[in-house]
Each structure stands twice: as C-alpha cells, then as structure tokens.
Amino acid sequence: MLGRVNHVALAVPDLAAATAAYEKTLGARVSEPQALPEHGVTVVFVELPNTKIELLEPLGENSPIAAFLAKSPGGGMHHICYEVDDILAARDELKKGGARILGEGEPKTGAHGKPVLFLHPKDFFGTLIELEQV
Amino acid sequence: MLGRVNHVALAVPDLAAATAAYEKTLGARVSEPQALPEHGVTVVFVELPNTKIELLEPLGENSPIAAFLAKSPGGGMHHICYEVDDILAARDELKKGGARILGEGEPKTGAHGKPVLFLHPKDFFGTLIELEQV
Numbered sequence: 001m002l003g004r005v006n007h008v009a010l011a012v013p014d015l016a017a018a019t020a021a022y023e024k025t026l027g028a029r030v031s032e033p034q035a036l037p038e039h040g041v042t043v044v045f046v047e048l049p050n051t052k053i054e055l056l057e058p059l060g061e062n063s064p065i066a067a068f069l070a071k072s073p074g075g076g077m078h079h080i081c082y083e084v085d086d087i088l089a090a091r092d093e094l095k096k097g098g099a100r101i102l103g104e105g106e107p108k109t110g111a112h113g114k115p116v117l118f119l120h121p122k123d124f125f126g127t128l129i130e131l132e133q134v
Numbered sequence: 135m136l137g138r139v140n141h142v143a144l145a146v147p148d149l150a151a152a153t154a155a156y157e158k159t160l161g162a163r164v165s166e167p168q169a170l171p172e173h174g175v176t177v178v179f180v181e182l183p184n185t186k187i188e189l190l191e192p193l194g195e196n197s198p199i200a201a202f203l204a205k206s207p208g209g210g211m212h213h214i215c216y217e218v219d220d221i222l223a224a225r226d227e228l229k230k231g232g233a234r235i236l237g238e239g240e241p242k243t244g245a246h247g248k249p250v251l252f253l254h255p256k257d258f259f260g261t262l263i264e265l266e267q268v
Contacts, residue, residue: 127211
C-alpha cells in the first residue's frame with residue numbers, strides 16, 4: 001500500500017527563521033512561503049533529491065498545528081506523508097485492519113491539491129501519518 | 135550541503151507490534167530486526183521506493199532513545215537523517231553558522247557503518263538532525 005515518502009512535515013513557530021536555517025545553515029534549496037488559509041498553515045518546501053521537507057507555520061485562528069505548537073513551542077516533527085495509488089482502497093483496507101481515520105473518514109483536498117487522509121497516531125506508535133493519492 | 139533523506143527514524147516501545155503494523159496494516163516491505171548493541175537499539179527498516187523508515191526499539195541499559203520513550207511512552211518521530219558528501223566539511227560549516235554538534239563534535243560510526251553526527255534539536259526548531267556521510 002505505502003508508496004514514496006511524499007514529504008516529512010515539521011511544525012515551526014517562526015517560518016522565516018526556520019527557512020533561513022535550512023537555506024543558509026544547512027545549505028538546502030527552499031521555496032517561497034505559500035499561505036494556505038484553507039489549511040491553516042503557511043508552508044515552505046525544502047527540496048531534497050529524493051523527497052521534500054515541509055516547514056509549517058500556523059496561519060489564522062484554527063490552525064491544525066496550533067495544538068502541537070502549544071505543547072512543543074519550539075517546534076518539532078509533525079507528520080510523514082506517504083503516497084498511495086488509490087486512497088479509497090487504502091482507507092477501506094486500513095479500516096479493515098483496525099486503523100482509525102481522523103475526521104469523518106472521507107478524503108479531503110490536501111496542500112498539493114490531491115486527496116489526503118490522516119491516520120490516528122495512536123494506531124501507529126505516536127506518528128501522525130498522512131496518505132496522499134498521487 | 136543536505137543531500138538525500140537517508141531515513142526517518144521512529145522510536146517505538148514494541149518493535150514486533152510496530153513491524154506488524156507497517157507490514158500488515160500499511161502493506162510495506164520490512165526487514166528482519168537487527169540488534170545493534172553498540173548503538174543501544176534494535177532496528178527494523180521499512181523499505182520505501184525513495185527512502186526508508188527506521189523503527190527503533192531500545193536495547194540495553196543506556197539506549198539513546200530511552201529518554202525519548204520515557205517522555206513519549208507510546209512512541210513518536212525521533213530524527214531525520216540527511217546524507218552529506220563530506221561530514222567534516224559539513225560540521226565545520228555548521229559550527230561556523232552557529233549550530234551545535236551533539237556529543238564531542240567528532241563523527242561516530244552510525245548504524246549503517248558510516249560516519250554520522252547529530253545536530254542540536256534546539257538549533258533546528260525541535261527536530262533532531264542526523265548527518266551521514268555516504
């Protein structure tokens with residue numbers, strides 16, 4: 001079921017400072033920041049040869065990463081996104097295996113304009129998993 | 135400086151259960167467990183098309199992931215390992231940029247038999263970064 005690691009997402013309290021650390025200190029290629037108000041985040045992509053890192057800063061009142069940063073104000077590793085071929089088939093198989101889908105269990109349109117789902121971190125040893133149909 | 139994401143490491147309290155979740159529930163290819171007593175972990179590799187996930191369970195008395203699991207007993211995302219061409223050049227450049235190297239600042243031989251260093255997570259917004267010379 002699992003395909004490529006599409007991205008690893010890191011929640012950061014200060015996107016400009018984090019971008020500078022990845023670009024200048026670590027010498028990586030970074031994108032311009034993109035505000036995604038419908039997802040409650042501003043994102044910068046760190047482009048690596050085989051995958052990407054997403055730096056996420058909260059945007060607006062109900063950001064999905066606000067609670068994470070309230071608990072870890074300095075930032076931290078937030079989730080891993082894996083690619084799948086068929087997100088509905090993946091969801092049905094996961095549910096059959098006893099895994100819980102977050103929210104209402106229907107795919108939403110993710111930050112890349114593709115259907116995504118999140119799996120309950122308690123079912124996967126504390127790691128929040130995003131699945132994205134590519 | 136940063137090359138490929140070599141792996142993303144997840145600390146888990148029960149390696150057999152985590153391996154089953156990645157193999158059976160998530161349908162990924164997983165390795166046999168490898169005990170690495172000199173690193174204080176037992177590791178299972180989840181092989182994905184573009185990178186790998188390492189599931190880490192503490193081994194022995196002074197496991198480097200014991201403190202992490204004491205704080206997050208259910209497990210969680212532990213570190214990201216990036217490949218670099220020249221670990222000594224990378225270290226010197228990072229120190230010049232103000233980043234702190236963990237331990238004594240000298241590369242050690244990592245779980246793959248290659249030289250590695252860890253960077254202080256407080257300098258990188260809560261993410262523990264491993265650099266591996268490949």
